[in-house]
Amino acid sequence: LLHQRRNASQTVTGCRSCGGTSLQPFLDLGYTPLADRLIKPETCEVPELVFPLVVAFCPDCALVQILETVAPEILFADAYPYYSSFSPALLEHSRSNVEQRLAERELGPSSLVVELASNDGYLLKNYVERGVPVCGIDPADGPAAAARKAGVPTLCEFFTESFAREFVSEHGQADIVHANNVLAHVADTNGFVSGIRNLLKPDGTAVIEMPYLLRLIEHVEFDTIYHEHLCYFSLTALDNLFRRHGLFLNRVEELAIHGGSLRIFVEPFEATDTGVKQMLAHEKAIGLDQPAYFTEFSARVDALREKLVALVEQLKGQGHSIAAYGAAAKGATMLNYCGLDTRHLDFVVDRNVNKQGLLMPGAHLPILDPEELAKRRPDYVLMLAWNFADEILAQQQAYLAAGGRFIVPVPEPRIV
Template identity: 65%
Template sequence: MPSQACCRACGSRGLQSFLDLGVTPLADRLLTEAQLSQHEPTYPLEVAFCPSCTLVQILETVPPEELFCEDYPYFSSFSPALLRHSKENVDDIIARRGLDGSSFVIELASNDGYLLKNYVERGISVLGIDPADGPAKAAEKIGVPTLNTFFTLELAEQLKSEGRQADVVHGNNVLAHVADTNGFVEGVARLLKDDGVAVIEVPYVKDLIDHCEFDTIYHEHLCYFSATALDHLFRSHGLYLNDVKRLQIHGGSLRLFVEKREDVGAAVRSLLETERLEKVDQLDYYRDFSKRVEHVKDALSRLLRDLKAQGHRIAAYGAAAKGSTLINYVGIGPDLVDFVVDRNIHKQGRYMPGQHLPIYAPERLLESMPDDVLILPWNFADEILEQQAAYRERGGRFIVPIPEPKVL
């Protein structure tokens, strides 16, 4: 398995490690009952900073075929909050760009068509590209044409040669997943019409660090972006970060508006200046992160063990990838948590990686009424609390682990 000796973006050597989460299983590799007795692969999870271009990245690269193809369990449409977020994004882009029936939109990592269907409903031609079999088939079923493959520079060249350049290229939470960072961005440049725009969403590394969101670090997420690192990356491929929006989704994200012409707006200039002043572009900003992560680990472990000592029964909500990082790093196994529930039917009946906690439908909470439920996808805590009003009315409590463990 390749370990990163040089920066994924600029190629510089001298990456400086600042966090080691140990050796962990793949976060989205939910197990069947038959797999529980088989060898479960694990990989180092270490995070480093590039002094040359400021990109934060993990040092290990798991082959993408192991991560995203067969049996990939993530279907975006199971989150109402994400569906609302995506529709608002599409409505904004259509209005901004004056899109109509003659326009063409491509989404990279289009999953189950959750975003592109909003364009289809408005009579705008689309193409999804996604390597995961299940989500790609689900997209086709709802009328979203999808290429079931990885997006590469070669594919971008092919689409361009077929005259299929796009007015808009969407890429939500995919740039961090790509081992060939430069090939991906160069592919975006080839896909765009000269007056087109790439609308890309990435989790924001400043929010990750400031709010101690260490559980968003796992093997699918190879990079963790600042505006400074992104500006470097895009410019190296003749693209320009011209506008940016800060979003609350996924614990804090950036929506980037990237074009072939340079017209850098005030929002980008302001964010770059903020990062410079707060030293997000320097290693010092990241140095004490490891200590703060250790504090959360100790506090959450202590809270759960104290509750168990009081005779509480504890479950968890959401078989999310970030939940896998959390339970494996903190050591939350069957001795502390009885089971996990998740709305995604593709996850029910499986087991969490590493700790092998069984996954059931959310109805299990009312059936067994555990005293406390640990919310693993804490970024959707409000949505989960609303969904589980009946459980709370009957005395059930929720635990939010990040940025500091607390009982609700």
């Protein structure tokens, strides 16, 4: 199975944030294929590229990170299948984010809002509707083309320190910089943050979202670990990272999205509010900035795997059919780490038409339209996109009413 293209990945020697060389591994998910690299059935690229997935803690700056960096050209540029606009809950989350920014700050035709990893324009379109000039920056050509088509000016580029400099000399600095679920994806963590510093006006604000490490650990969301996600952030680690570049975490909000996220408000001047101070103090109090906090995690991940596999095998043994919902990147980690594949699950459904017709990495489940649940009526459906469980359960009332059942794997496998 092991098959690696030369120069496709590199192992870090020092911390991605502070450069410290005392990284302490605490979880090994083995060799796994790339979570968003869906397989075309006709050209079935087998064996697939697989890469080590080891997670470590840096005692010097508290950053949790994986050790392997897969080349971004392989991860994001070519046929990247993730389009934000397939989730109504995410669209609503983004619309309300923009409404709040507009309520807080006067933005008009001479303002500039930039989004890093603007995907298909799902967020910036809300500013466009309100007449505020925007520019999206995203390296994935499919989603960037979709954004332009939706009226959101978008540059198809990776955001780097040098790109930020060129951008500012051409377009000027930004009043607001949005960056949702992208900081963890970037190999040059410090260059990216320094780029944000350059991009911001002196009174500008960067509004940045990322999954919150505390919730990942608490809820055993180990499936959100895959090669696209290089870093897993606590507020402590973020504070250390941004301060190094003259940026300050002045405000923080906790959000439910993606299993529990942080939204940080970062500015080039220090005006830290009490919420930030309290959250930093809380992380210190529970030891999230210490290696001991992470020692049990690996055993909890294995316990989840054992419980899920036992449940699936029990249901199969009783003659039940099982499918899955959500060809999510996190689904790839869940299936591969648990060793679940076509022996256990018949297919996976996903609304994203760009994923339909392809196969899940590693497990090779075919990806079908969600309509197929009503047609094929599997007895059980493994909820791989558990972060959207409420939305999906509401949408699948007919399947549930007909006696169908979902298996939700996180934080603990259970049937709903």
